[in-house]
Amino acid sequence: MAENPIIEVRGLSKHFEARQHLFRKSSTGAGVLKAVDDVSFRIPKGHSLGIAGESGCGKTTTAKMLLKLYEPTSGSFLFNGKDITHLRAKEELKQFRKQAQLMFQNPFEALNPRFTIFRSLLEPLIVHDIGTKEERAAFIKQALEQVNLIPAENFFEKYPHQMSGGQLQRVVLARALIVDPIFLVADEPVSMLDVSVRAGVLNLMKTLTERLQLTTVYISHDLSLISYMCEQTAIMYLGKVVEIGDTMSVLQKPKHPYTQALLAAVPSPDPDEEPEEVLIKNHVPSPINMPNGCHFQDRCPYTEAICREKTPELRQAETGQIVACHMVTPFFDRKAEREEHVI
Amino acid sequence: MSLLEVNDLKIYYKTSRGISKAVDGVSFAVDQGRSLGLVGESGCGKSTLVKGIIRVLAGNGVIAGGSVNFDGNDLTKMAESHIRQVRWKDLSLIPQAAMDSLNPVYPVIDSFLEILMLKGKLSRADAIQRAQELFTMVGLDTKRLRYYPHEFSGGMKQRAMIALALALSPKLVIADEPVTALDVIVQNQVLRVLKNLKKELGLTLVMITHDISVVAETCDDVAVMYAGKIIELGPVSRVLKHSMHPYTMGLANAFPNLKKTESTLISIEGSPPDLVDPPKGCRFAARCPFQIEACAHEEPSLVSVGDRHFAACHRLDEIAVLQAKAKEVDTWRKIPS
Numbered sequence: 290m291a292e293n294p295i296i297e298v299r300g301l302s303k304h305f306e307a308r309q310h311l312f313r314k315s316s317t318g319a320g321v322l323k324a325v326d327d328v329s330f331r332i333p334k335g336h337s338l339g340i341a342g343e344s345g346c347g348k349t350t351t352a353k354m355l356l357k358l359y360e361p362t363s364g365s366f367l368f369n370g371k372d373i374t375h376l377r378a379k380e381e382l383k384q385f386r387k388q389a390q391l392m393f394q395n396p397f398e399a400l401n402p403r404f405t406i407f408r409s410l411l412e413p414l415i416v417h418d419i420g421t422k423e424e425r426a427a428f429i430k431q432a433l434e435q436v437n438l439i440p441a442e443n444f445f446e447k448y449p450h451q452m453s454g455g456q457l458q459r460v461v462l463a464r465a466l467i468v469d470p471i472f473l474v475a476d477e478p479v480s481m482l483d484v485s486v487r488a489g490v491l492n493l494m495k496t497l498t499e500r501l502q503l504t505t506v507y508i509s510h511d512l513s514l515i516s517y518m519c520e521q522t523a524i525m526y527l528g529k530v531v532e533i534g535d536t537m538s539v540l541q542k543p544k545h546p547y548t549q550a551l552l553a554a555v556p557s558p559d560p561d562e563e564p565e566e567v568l569i570k571n572h573v574p575s576p577i578n579m580p581n582g583c584h585f586q587d588r589c590p591y592t593e594a595i596c597r598e599k600t601p602e603l604r605q606a607e608t609g610q611i612v613a614c615h616m617v618t619p620f621f622d623r624k625a626e627r628e629e630h631v632i
Numbered sequence: 633m634s635l636l637e638v639n640d641l642k643i644y645y646k647t648s649r650g651i652s653k654a655v656d657g658v659s660f661a662v663d664q665g666r667s668l669g670l671v672g673e674s675g676c677g678k679s680t681l682v683k684g685i686i687r688v689l690a691g692n693g694v695i696a697g698g699s700v701n702f703d704g705n706d707l708t709k710m711a712e713s714h715i716r717q718v719r720w721k722d723l724s725l726i727p728q729a730a731m732d733s734l735n736p737v738y739p740v741i742d743s744f745l746e747i748l749m750l751k752g753k754l755s756r757a758d759a760i761q762r763a764q765e766l767f768t769m770v771g772l773d774t775k776r777l778r779y780y781p782h783e784f785s786g787g788m789k790q791r792a793m794i795a796l797a798l799a800l801s802p803k804l805v806i807a808d809e810p811v812t813a814l815d816v817i818v819q820n821q822v823l824r825v826l827k828n829l830k831k832e833l834g835l836t837l838v839m840i841t842h843d844i845s846v847v848a849e850t851c852d853d854v855a856v857m858y859a860g861k862i863i864e865l866g867p868v869s870r871v872l873k874h875s876m877h878p879y880t881m882g883l884a885n886a887f888p889n890l891k892k893t894e895s896t897l898i899s900i901e902g903s904p905p906d907l908v909d910p911p912k913g914c915r916f917a918a919r920c921p922f923q924i925e926a927c928a929h930e931e932p933s934l935v936s937v938g939d940r941h942f943a944a945c946h947r948l949d950e951i952a953v954l955q956a957k958a959k960e961v962d963t964w965r966k967i968p969s
Contacts, residue, residue: 343816344815453903455903484844484883484886484887485886486903487899488888488897488899489899490899491888492897492899511888512816512890516890517888550817552890555816556823556843556848556849557845557848557849557890557891558844558884558889559872560848560849560869560872561873567817567821572788572818
C-alpha cells in the first residue's frame with residue numbers, strides 16, 4: 290500500500306505511577322501501573338478498528354492517546370504519516386484537534402444543557418474559526434440533515450432536555466463531524482441508548498463513516514457491536530493487545546484463550562442455544578507490578594511453564610490475525626483434546 | 633396456584649403535568665421455581681412495576697388499582713408493618729446498581745449481620761456462620777466478609793448483593809438489572825450463580841433487564857413491556873422465536889447477534905408515548921409499521937395465542953404475514969404518520 294495509514298502507533302505505552310498513600314509519593318516506588326503497554330497497530334484511511342476488552346484493560350487510555358489527551362510514556366504515534374508523538378506547538382495541535390474528533394458515550398451529559406442545539410453546533414465552528422455567520426448557519430443545517438434530524442430548523446432552538454437519547458446522540462455525532470475531521474473515536478457510542486434506537490444510531494454511523502471516508506476507532510466492551518461496525522478488531526487485556534486482525538478472523542475464529550472466553554461469555558439472543566462454557570478462572574488481577582510472562586497466565590486454562598517465564602510475542606496465526614499466545618499453534622488441538630476428555 | 637399473581641395492577645405517579653400512568657393494568661403470574669424476565673425500554677414501567685410489588689414506590693407514586701397476590705396475601709392491601717416482615721424473609725430485591733447498595737462505611741459482613749440478626753432473629757454466631765455459607769454459595773471467599781465494599785470489584789459486590797438477598801431464604805427474589813453494569817465475563821459468572829441457585833434452591837425469580845440475550849439465557853418466561861403495559865407474555869423460546877407482537881419482532885431486529893454477522897440491524901423509529909397523556913388505542917401504534925385503523929381507536933387486550941403465550945395486537949389473525957414482513961428492512965423505514 291503506497292498510501293500512508295491515517296493512524297499508526299508503534300509500541301505505544303502509558304504507565305502511571307501507583308501510589309500507596311494518598312498524599313505521599315512513595316520513595317520506594319509503590320509500583321507502576323502499565324495502563325497501556327507496547328501497543329502497535331495501523332488503520333488505513335476509511336477503515337475502522339474496534340478495541341474491546343473488560344474495564345481496566347486500557348482501551349480508553351489508548352483512545353485518549355490517539356486523541357492526544359494523554360502523552361504516551363513511550364512509543365510513537367503517526368497521524369496521517371506525520372509523527373505527532375510529542376507535538377506541542379499550539380497551532381499544529383489545534384489543527385490536529387480539528388482533524389481528530391471524539392464522540393462521547395453519554396449523550397445526556399455531552400451537550401451543554403444551557404445551549405440550544407444550534408449553539409452547541411456553533412461552538413466548534415467558532416473555536417476553529419470556520420465560515421462566516423451565514424455559512425455557519427448553513428453548515429449547521431447541513432450537519433443536522435446529515436444525521437437525519439430533519440427538518441433541521443426544527444431542532445435549532447431546542448435544548449437537550451427536549452430531545453430523546455437517540456436524537457441527542459445524533460447531535461453529538463453531528464457536532465463531531467461539523468469540523469470535517471478525518472479521524473473519529475467513538476467511546477461506547479450507544480451504551481446509554483435504548484435497544485430500539487441503538488440500531489438507528491449505529492446504521493447512521495456506518496453509512497456516514499463510509500461516505501465520508503472517515504477513519505474510525507470504536508471503543509466498546511460489546512463484541513456484537515464491534516462485529517457489526519468494524520473491519521478490524523483488537524482485543525486488549527491488562528494493557529496489552531492480545532489479539533488483533535480482521536474482525537471476521539478475530540471474532541469468528543478466535544485464537545487467544547482470552548478472546549475465546551470473552552466470546553463464550555456473550556449471551557446469545559437465541560433461547561434454544563446452549564450457553565457456551567467460559568473456561569477462564571479467577572478475576573482480573575491487579576495491574577500494578579504484573580508478574581513476568583503472559584499477563585493472562587493465572588486465568589488461562591492452558592498455562593504452561595513458558596507462560597510464566599516469557600511474555601508472548603505477537604505472532605500471526607494461520608487464520609490471519611495476530612495473536613500473543615505461546616500456545617497459539619497447538620491451541621486448537623488442545624481444545625479438541627479437552628473436549629474429548631469431557632465427552 | 634402461582635407464587636406471585638399480579639392482577640390488573642395500576643401504578644400512577646403524580647407529576648406537575650398531571651397523572652403519569654407508569655404501569656397501567658398489568659397482569660402476570662409466576663409459578664414456584666420459575667423465572668420471569670421483564671424486558672422493555674427505559675420508561676416502560678418495568679422498575680415501577682417491581683417497586684410497586686414490594687411497595688417501595690417513590691413518594692409521588694400510588695397503587696391506583698389491581699392486586700398483587702403473593703403466597704396467599706394481597707401485598708397492595710397489607711399494612712406497612714406487616715409488609716416489613718415479608719420483605720427479606722419471603723420476598724427480596726437485588727437492586728439496580730447493586731454496586732452502590734452496600735454501606736461503604738461498614739465491612740460487608742455488617743450488612744449481613746443486620747439482616748440476619750434483626751430480621752432473621754439469629755444469634756450473632758449463627759448469623760456469622762450463615763453469612764459464610766451465603767458467601768460460599770455465590771462463589772466468594774469467606775475471608776472477604778470482613779472487607780469493605782470498596783475492596784470488592786463490581787462483580788463481587790453484585791454477588792454479595794445476591795447473597796444478601798438470599799440471606800433469609802426468600803421464596804421470591806426480584807432482580808432489577810442485575811448485570812447491567814458488569815463486563816461480559818463477570819456478567820456470565822453472575823448469571824451462572826443465579827441460574828445455579830434457582831436450580832439448587834428452587835428459587836423463584838423475577839428479573840428486570842433491557843437485554844433480551846440475558847433473558848434468553850436465564851429465564852423460563854418473559855414479559856415484554858411497552859409504555860406501561862405488557863404487550864407479550866409467554867415462554868422465552870416462544871416469545872423470542874415466534875414473536876406475536878410487532879414490538880417484540882422489532883426488538884429482535886435491533887439486537888446485534890455475533891453469530892449472524894451478515895444481517896442488518898433495524899431500529900424502531902420514534903419514541904414511546906407520553907404516559908401523562910397516552911394514546912387512546914394501542915400504545916405502540918405510532919411506531920408500528922403494521923398499524924391499521926382500529927389501532928388508533930381501540931386498545932388491544934392481551935389474548936392467548938398458544939400454549940401459555942399471550943399477545944396484545946389487533947392483527948394477530950394475519951400474524952404469519954407480519955412475521956415475514958418484520959424481517960425486511962423496508963418495513964421499518966419511516967412510518968407514514
